[in-house]
Amino acid sequence: MIEARGLTKRYGDKVAVDDLSFTVKPGTVTGFLGPNGAGKSTTMRMILGLDRPTRGTALVNGHPYTHAKAPLREVGALLDAKDVHGGRTARAHLLSLCQSNGLPRRRVNDVLELTGMSEVAGKRIKGFSLGMSQRLGIAAAMLGDPQILMFDEPVNGLDPEGILWIRNFMQSLASRGRTVFVSSHLMSEMALTAQHLIVIGRGKLLADMSTQEFINQNSSARVRVRTPHAEALLDALAAQGTTTRKVDAFIEIDGLTTDAVGDLAAKHNVTIHELFAQRSSLEEAFMEMTRDSVEYHATVGDQQVPATVGGAQ
Structure with missing residues (x-):
């Protein structure tokens, strides 16, 4: 289990993380979301003892991670896939981690096979693509067969097969009772992967x-309807002050249930081909939640929108 209690990190006058408290429990994949600059990477670094909090504490299994006697057996982490010695081979990199952490050499072959890296084990890391580097980072995180896994943007650079693999991999780890804490800016992927979310903005818990x-x-929830009598239905909806918009071949309706729309269509002899409730995606919900926490905005036409949906910061 991971616990953050009042975590605060200042860099001069800038507050990167502001009195942040949360718990990441075992048995579920917990997504860590926030706009660029929200403080996600800084928070993860403080949990791992790589950055020292200005105030507050971060605990792993009830103690600071810096006190762990066998770090890789307790937490496996992937924060920066390219932060490795490029002149080493994948096997040499993993072997050095085993030796420095008192892990058996056989674990190198185990994790190479687990991550599909066996065929490139003898290649130098500097020639790896980002996707290959991500797989190597995951292999390193799994060396100690830890109960807690932390991943920062783990699907960056992965192809569709790799993304599906890491999704299933994280979910299988959680299903076996492990703690899985993953930061990502890919909302569609988080919607499929994470059962629980911790969302921050400007360093604060949202x-x-x-x-x-x-x-x-x-x-x-909005209702979408497809009808060959669109104008008649739009007139009926406008007469009662209902907000509508055209979305592809559908009329999207706010503030009414599917039953109400169906009854209205029947009253005006409007034929309905499709009628269903449409709920917002995770990305839309995220944008709504964090709209006031985005540091930078871009302008598209007359509309101001966040410059990015999320990120690793």
């Missing part, structure tokens, strides 16, 4: 809840 609860609380 949400700590299940993924479905987060979507439900930060979005509203």
